[in-house]
Amino acid sequence: MRSDNHLQKKKSRKKNILVFFSILTLLFAGFAWFAYDQFVSGINQTAAEANIKKTEYTFNGQKDENGNTNVLVLGSDSRGEKHARTDTIMIAQYNENTNKPKLLSIMRDSYVEIPGHGQNKINAAFAIGGPDLLRETIKHNFDIDIQHYAIIDFKGFESMIDTAFPEGVEINVESQMSEKIGVTIEPGLQKLDGEHLLGYVRYRGGADSDFGRVRRQQEVMNLLMKDMLTIEGVTKLPKLAGVITPYINTNVDTSTGIFIAKDIITNKSDLETMRIPVDGSFENARYNGAGSVLDLNIEENREAIKTFMNS
DSSP states (O other): OHHHHHHHHHHHHHHHHHHHHHHHHHHHHHHHHHHHHHHHHHHHHHHHHHOOOOOOOOOOOOOOTTOOEEEEEEEEOOSSOTTOOOSEEEEEEEETTTTEEEEEEEOTTEEEEETTTEEEETHHHHHHHHHHHHHHHHHHHHOOOOOEEEEEEHHHHHHHHHHHOTTOEEEEEOSOBOTTTSSOBOSEEEEEOHHHHHHHHHOOOSTTHHHHHHHHHHHHHHHHHHHHTSHHHHHHHHHHHHHHGGGEEEOOOHHHHHHHHHHHHHHTOOOEEEEESOTTSEEEEEETTTEEEEEEOHHHHHHHHHHHHHO
16 A cells, blocks of 8 residues: 555656646747747847948957957947947956956057057057957957957947837936037936937046046946846847847857856846056057057056956
8 A cells, every 4th residue: 555655656746747847848938939039029120220231350369268258349330331440449258167247448549559550549450450450459468368259330239228228228427418429418317218328328528538438338338237137137138139130240159149148147247347548557648640549558457457357
């Protein structure tokens, strides 16, 4: 009798396990369908208006010595021109062992040596030779290996914000902003739509000039990342990926992107940020052919980057 009861309980447990995994499989399949449907919906939403010719770039990057994945993130207001300028230069790093995401911003007026082209502002490297020459320039001056690139058109940023935050992103604007950003933003706590938030992160007027712009860019990146770490934020990701796809030129494959996003969300990792040049490591200068620049102490900045990236 005992044996029969034991056998019956064993069969019941097996049945419960089978039911559990069947439900789990159905839930996973349902989410996969939902994610794909949202991704396609996002692409359809912006594909027609994007109309950007994507250039295929040669990019000879590699992982750094510690196995970190580094992505050169560039913001562009072009529509596919070969020699467009880039207003935003960032390096996004992800460490698979610590699950730490980091963001390093390099100010575009940093005066560096561009291999084969002499001294100039760092953003000139992109105009001369695209993302690979910029990658080579960063490696030459700051000893950072970069494996991937992602060039994001500013219009795509607007569409992504309007999709993710239909009521706007709450920002405390410190002063009126209007010069060379196409919109006027009044001071005070308010919710900014995509167009005005883009103006906020691109504005370089005022006393802090480009330093303020980099600070605002990192501020907004932190806000967006914190939102994506919520349950509601996770459900937005498939559609946002679709919305931004027509506006982004990258060699990051889908599986790598999904793996990194999954780990960051699962571990609720905070974004660490840094700006180059670091305080006290540069002088304002002017040179023929380059104009006003930030003349860097390269060695001091290289050491600061090494400490930040490897901590």
